Amino acid sequence: MINKKKLVLVLSFLAYFTINSLFLYKYGSRQNYISVFLILLLYPAFQFLTFYFLKITNFKEQVYKMLFFIIVFTFFIFTIVLNNFVDGNTLIVDRWSAIDVSVHAVLNGEYPYSIPNHLGQYSSNLPSLVIIGLPFYLFGDVGFLQSFTFLFFAYILHKSFTNYKVKLLGILLLISSIFYLWEVYTKSELMSNFIFVLGFIVLWSKKYSKSLFKKSFLLGVITSFIALTRIPVLIPLVIFLFKDFLNTSIKKKIYFIISSMVVTLFLGFVVLKDCPNIEVLKNYNPLTLQGNKTPLLISLISLLLPFFISFKVKNEAINTVLYSIPIILIPILGHFLSSWFNYGFEKTIFNSFADISYFNMVSPLLIYYIIYSFNKEVFKPIEEKGTE
Known part of the structure; x- marks a missing residue:
């Protein structure tokens, strides 16, 4: 009989290699x-x-620990050097520029959504991405965000697993990913955005596993801030919190709603206060610009499914990660396959009729799930067998 968990692990590997293969090709x-x-x-x-080498080797834990920290430090320095080396204005990817222009506009009392970036496109960044980009803008390059989130991903691994062999596998899986190297080189914040989401879900679940709404006011602040980075982040957030929100006390519901509204109104004010008139707001706003990229029906399906799935999953971070992956993939894969059918594979890839970088939204979740499953299904059985 097929082990379902191992089957899901195999499918996760296939998804990981497929995304990498698209970038490689x-x-x-x-x-x-x-x-x-x-x-x-x-x-x-x-x-x-x-993977095979890590599976069969059995060095002392200190060896894996040393390798983990050496690789983390070395790659962190590499990302900083690379960001200084790459001139963003020479790139045909404008995600870094969208944040850069938005932060500059907010700091100078301008409306961020009506100012074109270096490619002549308009920012569709929700308010929180502007705030996240601010410190890195002040450091001289919004691309440094990737350096920070790399360290944050390493921290997530460090807090999630006790086995340094698993932590080492996780960091190697990330830095050997072509899609991640592309993100770092192009100063894109897409994976970084979902590394933040992953970190919140994993770390909050770890600290408040018995009652996710124990600190409901703080939870509302963090959740609303993360929700105002990108519309698709609502998918894992809803799966993670919706069922517990319904089951928590009225008092905690009120605290959560109030803090969420305060953060939402404040962030909305920060980016909208300099809008010159209602016509500009109507034509240049992040919801309109983000909504144009995905058919409304597919967006609605993707955003409604998490509410139902929230009741099906156990209150564990890994379940949220697992169920979020296919739902986030629905609109991305649907658009990709539609473009492939209408224009052919070559034009879809090389003429960017479908932007393959959107697959990076699931990449941090996918990598984390692979590491978690690899630890449960591969490393743990070996350790148990060795202690018999």
Whole structure:
């Protein structure tokens, strides 16, 4: 009989390799030194050997611990150097520019959504992304956000697992991902956004597992702030909190709602206060600009499903992670397959009829689930067998 958990782990690996393969195919085709098809074969082979090596080796825990911290420190420095090396204005990816322009506008008393970025596009960033980008803008480059969230991801691993072999696997899985290296190089904040979401769900669940609404006022502040980064983050947030919200006391519900409204109104005021008139607000606002990218029906399905799924999952972070992945993928995969059917695979990839970078929204969740499952299904059985 097929072990369902192992089957889900295999499917997660396939999703991970598929997303990587899309990036490899698109950007590997731009060089003429090695056949892109050879790269597509060598990459998963390299990954498999890494996993296999970690599975069969049994060094002292201190060895894995030392390797973990050395790699974290080295890659952190690498991200800083790379951000200084890459001139964002030469990139044809404008996510960094959207944040940069938005922060600059807010600091200078301008309306952030009517100012074009370096590619002539308008920002669709919700207010919290502007606030998140502020300290890194002041440091001189919003791309430093990736350096910070890399350390945060390492911290999530550190708090989630006791086994340093598992932590090492997690960090290697991240930094060897082509889609993540692309994020760092292009100064994109997409994965960083969902690393924040992942961190909140994992760390809050770990601290308040018996009662998620124990600190309901603080929970409202954090939840509303995260919710105002990107519309899709509502999916894991609803799955994680909706059932417990309904079951908590009226007093805690009120605290949660009040704090959420205060944060929402404050952040809304910060970005909207300099809007010159209602016509500009109507044509240039983040909800309109974000909504144009996904069909309304698909968006509604993706946003309604989490409310029902919230009642089906146990109150554990890993369940929220697992069920969020396919729901977030529904609109992204639907748009990708539709473009493939209408324009062909080559045009979909190389002419960006479907932006493959949107798959990065599930990548942090996918990596975390793989690590968690690998620990449960592979490392733990080996350890138990060795102690018999």
